[in-house]
Amino acid sequence: MPQHVVQCYQSDEFLLGAAARFLLGRDAGTSFIVIIATPAHRLALVKRLKPNSDQMPWVGGLRLMDADETLAQIMPRDTPDRARFDQVVGSLVRQFATRGSVRIYGDMAGELYRAGKRRASAALEDLWNELARSVDFDLFCAYPIDVFDPAFEERSSDSFLHNHRRLLPSSPAGSLEAALRLALEKAGLTPPERMRVPGIHDRARMPAAEAMILWLRAAYPRQAPAVLAQAERYYRNAARAE
Template sequence: MSVAQRDVVHDVLFSEDDDELAGVAGERLAAALAAGQSAIVIATPSHQHVFAERVAAAGIDDAAAVTDGTLLMLDAAATLDLLRPDGAFDPSAFDEVVGSLVRERVARGPVFAFGEMVALLFDAGRPQEAIELESAWNELLRETGADLLCAYPGVLLEDPQHAVHIGSVCGMHGGVVADAVFRRQWQLEGERSSGSEARRLVANALRSRGVEEAAFYETLSVVTELVLNAVEHARTPLSLEVVIDDAHVCVRVGDGSPHPPVVREPGPRKVNVQRGLKLVAGLAARWGFEPAGAGKVVWADVAR
């Protein structure tokens, strides 16, 4: 099947831990090898070990696959060094090193590739180079028809400054994949700026789990209203938690006030003024609150 006759598969995983990495990437690798495809894995040594265990658990002899050339394991850091000969990502070096390997194996049949060099670039504070690397991969995949799964550590989502970059990364992939239930909690100062900070943090999380557009924006609206409502009425530091599964996104905002939330009818509409719990009630599949220590937690579930 020619490249023009099939869709290029370029997915991204923001893994919470090695179990999720093995459950998603390891399973794809094992399935590719079982189907007789060639596989190229560019990973850290520890993750190479994780994949070898998952492949072996599927009844595939990974050592034999390496010996006969079906499986190629490359060290991510060493390979990345080859792509940065002058201290910055070089697309021509990528084409020479990675491109030649992919083309050679595509000539034999379908190819599955896994890569986490992009994660190393993020970790080194070079997100723009990671995006350039993703772009180079996209060009190679369109040319060859190979499939690729990229992986980033979920800890990147902790930094609201990565919001723009995470959005760009997700936009360069055909799909965002996940295996485990996502759960993350942050502490906020409880100031007016906490609303925008909360939106950035939650937006990263939603993108990393492939939350659909409607639920994405509904959840961000709910987050904004819950956080700003707590800022206005509780006036204490806040906790923000988001839990994402296949069916719902649950948002929980905790504050130090014991007073229950009150749904008020909105007054005259003003620009940049929150619309409160009335909006939350309209967007959420269900919502409520519960005591928590000396304060409370207000929560809302948004359907996906």
């Protein structure tokens, strides 16, 4: 089944490590890679992929595209245009898909989200999902969102969470969850074993820490800011101590 995953990030280092592993996959030798990213992310990803260049068809197998330039081509007004998206992006994906598996990294939706263009971001995700119904490819989307920020809650996050099959962890394994559980314990709150998080396409594939944050904001809106502020202090202090 095609993957359409999303990762919220603050740290480029953790994001790009996850993205490089996603792009290489298990059958890198038969993969075609498309990177539609900011200049910094393009450069960093290529550097991470180069040590594995003997595993993949670099000649014709890698396409680098600028996120802002591509958005300018597919978005003549306030929202992405279906025909232009298909001409610029869809045609390339279809071409590669006839010759092997296709993996894509994308900054476009996240950059729209960063600019406050939430509807345009959601519309772009819809176009990706529409394309996926006719072509097989795996897509990794990156959103510059701090999960401790008040904006990360189910109402504002619903669009980008609903449009992806899986939310990837935004931090190294266990560190964020440990900080959250400690803060919840201090506040006398216990998360349920199964947290219901509206807006998730595949709730079982959501990291425990991110699910916990959304559950806390929905179940205890008054206490959530203080608990999350404490959790963030635990998390940042632990990161500095490493």
